[in-house]
Amino acid sequence: MIIQYKKKRGWLGTVFLVEILKGMGLTLRRMLSRSVTRQYPEERPEIRIGFRGQHALARDPVTGGSRCVACMRCAVVCPSRCIHIEYKKDEQTGVREVQSYAIEALRCIYCGYCEEVCPVNAVILTEVYEYAAYKRDAFYFDEEQLLKNWDRFIEESRYDPTKYVNPFWRPRGIDERTLAGPRRRSVPDDWKMENQWVGTGMTKSRKTGARCDVGGH
Ligand code: SF4
Ligand code: SF4
Secondary structure: OOOOOOHHHHHHHHOOOHHHHHHHHHOOOOOOOOOOOOOOOOOOOOOOOOOOOOOOEEEEOOOEEEOOOOOOHHHHHOOOOOEEEEEOOOOOOOOOEEEEEEEEEEHOOOOOOOHHOOOOEEEEOOOOOOOOOOHHHHHHHEEEHHHHHHHHHHHHHHHOOOOOOOHHHHOOOOOOOOOOOHHHHHOOOOOHHHHOOOOHHHHHHHOHHHHHOOOOO
């Protein structure tokens, strides 16, 4: 094994403060190079299309309540078992009515399966990422809170709530109107397939202050 000892500084190095000059040179180089830090919160990170943020339940534009039809798919597929739904069923019509809906966000692993499997685009992993809290209870989202989360998301992103669909969770190139969910939540007449592309609305609206239209890419 070869042991290398640090070279002893010569008298020239001591007189001309070589080590200090080297350090100052390094500082100067860093000052002039491109900054890699972000001045958060003034500079916001760009939100990618598949971003999985705070959970929300999308509002039905007609009833004002949740779009959820209590199919239970999200609760069944959830690997963390953190979605809790109670419903009652009309025995004659077979229609289910949600009695309670809750997500334990602290147990969620943000896999996105719930959003992917939901046939009516009711449960959404929004682009909201600022929801820190001091108490654990704040992360138990009941139905009322999930609807409030949706309102906040729409307010901050400025999406049109009646048209919001995140194509990251949808099969590519398939017209939303042909799927069961959008048919059930009455897609507007002016819906265009090319306008399905939504995402990064919060980044855009915060950068420009402008309304972020669906299909703005
Ligand atoms: S993102 Fe995954 S873990 Fe979280 S609630 Fe949805 S299905 Fe469950
Ligand atoms: S998958 Fe959608 S419609 Fe079905 S229970 Fe979950 S949120 Fe409701």
